[in-house]
Amino acid sequence: MKKEKIKDLIEDPNIGMTLIVKTVARITIALILLYGFYIIIYGHLTPGGGFAGGVILAIAYTLMMLAFSRHIALVKLSDFWASMWDNIGMLAFIVIGFVGLGFGYFLFNFLSKGKPFSLVSAGIIPLLNLSIGIKVGAALYAIFIGLSIYGRLVLEEEE
Amino acid sequence: MGNIAMPLTVAIPMLFAVLILITGKFWRGVGSYLGPLAVFIPLYLSFFLLGVKDTTYIMGGWIPPIGIVMVLDGLSKLMLIIINGIAFFSIIYAISYMSKYTAQFKFYALFLLMVAGMNGVVLSGDLFNLFVFLEIASLASYALVGFGVESEELEAGFKYLILGSVASIVILFAVAIVYNITGTVNMADVANTIGNPMLNKAVIFALGLFIFGFSLKAGLVPFHAWLPDAHPSAPAPVSAMLSGVLIKALGIYALIRVTFSVMGAPTEILSIIMWLGVVSALVGVLLALGQYDLKRLLAYHSISQMGYVALGIGLGTPEGIAAGLFHMFNHATFKSLLFLDAGSFEQSTGTRDLRQMGGLMKKLPITSIGTIAGSVSISGLPPFNGFWSKILIIAAALASTQYLAAAIATFVAFGTLASFVKVMRFSIIGPLPKIYQNLKESPFSMTFSLLALSIICLISGLFYIFLMDSLFYPATNAILKQSAYISMVLGIGG
Amino acid sequence: MLLYILDMLVFGLGIYCLIAKRHLIKKIIGMVIIEYSVNLFLILVGYRINGIAPILSPGENPIVFSQVAVDPLPQALVLTSIVIGLGTLALMSAYSIKLYEKYRTFDMSEINRLKG
Structure with missing residues (x-):
């Protein structure tokens, strides 16, 4: 879709929620995404981690879906790519496990543990957190969008 | 320090499931090539493991009872052979049978996840991982029962889903009670701590919950209501897997493991x-x-x-x-x-x-x-x-x-x-x-x-006498010798 | 003790909702309530009154820390079971949409084409 057309869709008052919601959503979505990545990347130091951060990432996209309508969300991240990222996250996790096998054990922490309480530490755990975060975020978004598309189809069939 | 084939029986079907999901988006028929391969490797590994001495595998190098441990004993070897053997024949059968379905690569991915979950159940050495793998296998089977999306299949699948989830939650509840009593979820450690289960009322309650949950998964009367609906509704290879393997790995195997190895029968x-x-x-x-x-x-x-x-x-x-x-x-x-x-x-x-x-x-x-x-x-x-x-x-x-x-x-x-x-x-x-x-x-x-x-x-x-000697009596020994199981996992003499 | 009793009350409510209600979505809600009561039970198992969060900060003595912090293992277990619950919930919702498409009703007593 062309940029102008997306802009028209975003600003069309008949699509999505009211202007107030749209304005707030436009500001907050970026912040929510940032916060999600923060939770994922600092998962080995603070509470949270892959799953919690991934849920927050998915919430950002779900907010987009609710505020601006499903079409805008699908332009930003299509269902194909959502399910692709979902699989890539899981593949990354398993591949990291297999690499650990080369060092003796499945899922062995083969990277240097680093200094405790610094961002780059704990070996493979941040990498695993990142892959889980991507997987959970994409999967949850895919679930929302899938249920939404499919539920709409069923309702339209009825009318 | 354990055998590398043990985690591979779980990891390889999972890896192939993801690969099928990714490549299936571009080439729908990929499952019928990768699927049988992904089941053949664990089948080969389980025959290989049959000749291996009983051992444990430590995930990520953390020693039990703190780390996650996989245990291979006679019963696990027997179950691995059953699961992967039947899965292999079912998936070969599915190549022709499933070709009429549109999303067949999803079928293969779910099927492989189910196999991975069951392999995990029979190898897992702690109660919580048993629950997690059991849920992986169950979730895949819930989706497979409704795979044909006809009205009867969906109805049976929903019934199975609700009853199966109740069973899973009850099992989790029992795990929580056991953790409350013993402060550990490692099966051997639990067995070591509990001693005689009949002396502690909370343990008896947990054991009752375990029996409820696993009997429901095994389809024993009076918990059988879902089985005659769910098994016929699934596509034939899935029916064969559900009736042939799933109720045994998730029901009977887990029941044996908990009552004999953990609670001392x-x-x-x-x-x-x-x-x-x-x-x-x-x-x-x-x-x-x-x-x-x-x-x-x-x-x-x-x-x-x-x-x-x-x-x-x-x-x-x-x-x-x-x-x-x-x-x-x-x-x-x-x-x-x-x-x-x-x-x-x-x-x-x-x-x-x-x-x-x-x-x-x-x-x-x-x-x-x-x-x-x-x-x-x-x-x-x-x-x-x-x-x-x-x-x-x-x-x-x-x-x-x-x-x-x-x-x-x-x-x-x-x-x-x-x-x-x-x-x-x-x-x-x-x-x-x-x-x-x-x-x-x-x-x-x-x-x-x-x-x-x-x-x-x-x-x-x-040749049943030969099979009894080589497969079933070793498995029986593994079931009955609780102390050998504990000492093998925890590495203490006894 | 009161906490455990209240938790079991929630569990009972969930069972009641699952058995007595005929609406598909209400059954799903009942299922979720049961699940959360068990998760709550797991959290209660590891809870310690006046305990601190199990996060080690720099310079803290691990032995002293282990005596005042709450048990982190049940929290990890609960997180796993929440993830599993999410998967089950998503599957149940998908099933209920599909069932609605086929039967045009959410009433479980009208969804009875299976015989025998």
């Missing part, structure tokens, strides 16, 4: 399991007698035959347990064979109703041979394998002076025979209806699985 609990088995055997066969839907009839027989297994296990003697395990192996072979046969009949004739079949011996010879082999095995006629395991169970029941149980088991054997005489009378002999004049035998991949399973039924009947 208190006699009261064993008699509960035995009577659950007797009631299941009787009720299952009585309900099966009146059925005309072929797959539903087979599903009721699954309940009945699982009752035999539970009866053998519940006797608690080495002979009884070995006979029960032997019957579990036999049931996996002949019930998956019969379900695959039913799928072949259904695909050719378009119906599962026995009254509309007849004379199919002339048109579908290989499928009919499979049906005869399976029916003779399940009814317990020599020299097929079902005969030996049933007679061993009855003999073990007589030896432990459970005369009523032995009498009911004998009666059930005759009921099964009657029921399968009906199956053969309606499906393969008799006049051929006119509409079936142009039927053709099923494609090669289906007939290959049917013939292979029939031959396994015959061979395991002929």
Whole structure:
């Protein structure tokens, strides 16, 4: 879709929620995404981690879906790519496990543990957190969008 | 320090499931190439593990009871062979059978996840991972039951989903109680801490919850309501997996592991399991007698035959347990064979109703041979394998002076025979209806699985003494020697 | 003790909702309530009154810390079971949409095409 057309869709008052919601959503979505990545990347130091951060990432996209309508969300991240990222996250996790096998054990922490309480530490755990975060975020978004598309189809069939 | 093949039996099906999901977006037929390969590797590994000494594998280098541990003992080896063997034949069969479905790569991915989950269940060394793998396998099976998205399949799938989730949550609840008492979830450590379970009321409660949860997964009466709906509704390879393997790995195996290895087999609990088995055997066969839907009839027989297994296990003697395990192996072979046969009949004739079949011996010879082999095995006629395991169970029941149980088991054997005489009378002999004049035998991949399973039924009947010595008595030893299990996992002398 | 009793009350409510209600979505809600009561039970198992969060900060003595912090293992277990619950919930919702498409009703007592 062309940029102008997306802009028209975003600003069309008949699509999505009211202007107030749209304005707030436009500001907050970026912040929510940032916060999600923060939770994922600092998962080995603070509470949270892959799953919690991934849920927050998915919430950002779900907010987009609710505020601006499903079409805008699908332009930003299509269902194909959502399910692709979902699989890539899981593949990354398993591949990291297999690499650990080369060092003796499945899922062995083969990277240097680093200094405790610094961002780059704990070996493979941040990498695993990142892959889980991507997987959970994409999967949850895919679930929302899938249920939404499919539920709409069923309702339209009825009318 | 453990064998590298153990985590691979779980990891490889999972890896291939993801690969199929990714490549399937561009090439829909990828599953029929990668799927059988992904099951063949764990099958090869499980035969390899059969010759390996009992050992543990430490995940990520963290030693138990703190780290996650995988345990390989005689029972796990037996279950790995059953799971991957049946999965291999089912997935070969599925190459032709599933080709009519549009999203077949999703079928293969779910199937592989289910196999990975079950391999994880039988290798897992702590209660919580047992629960997690059990949920992986169950979730995949919930989705597979409704795979055809017809209204009956969805209804059965939803029923199965609700009841299965209740069972899973109850199992989690029991794990939480056990953790509350012992402060650990490692099975060997729990067994070490608890000692005699009958002295602590909370442990008895947890054990009751475990029995409820695992019996529901195993489909024992009175928790069987989902089974006759869910098993027939699934596509034939999935039915074969559900009836052949899933109820054993998730139900009977987990029940054995918890009652024997963790709780030390208190006699009261064993008699509960035995009577659950007797009631299941009787009720299952009585309900099966009146059925005309072929797959539903087979599903009721699954309940009945699982009752035999539970009866053998519940006797608690080495002979009884070995006979029960032997019957579990036999049931996996002949019930998956019969379900695959039913799928072949259904695909050719378009119906599962026995009254509309007849004379199919002339048109579908290989499928009919499979049906005869399976029916003779399940009814317990020599020299097929079902005969030996049933007679061993009855003999073990007589030896432990459970005369009523032995009498009911004998009666059930005759009921099964009657029921399968009906199956053969309606499906393969008799006049051929006119509409079936142009039927053709099923494609090669289906007939290959049917013939292979029939031959396994015959061979395991002929060489049952060899199998008992090499597979089932080691498994029985692993079940009965709780102290050996504890010392193997925790690495302490004893 | 009161906490455990209240938790079991929630569990009972969930069972009641699952059995007594005929609406599909209400059954799903009942299922979720049961699940959360068990999760709550797991958290209660590891809870310590006046305990601190199990996060080690720099310079803290691990032995002293282990005596005042709450048990982190049940929290990890609960997180796993929440993830599993999410998967089950998603599957149940998908099933209920599909069932609605086929039967045009959410009433479980009208969804009865299976016989025997």
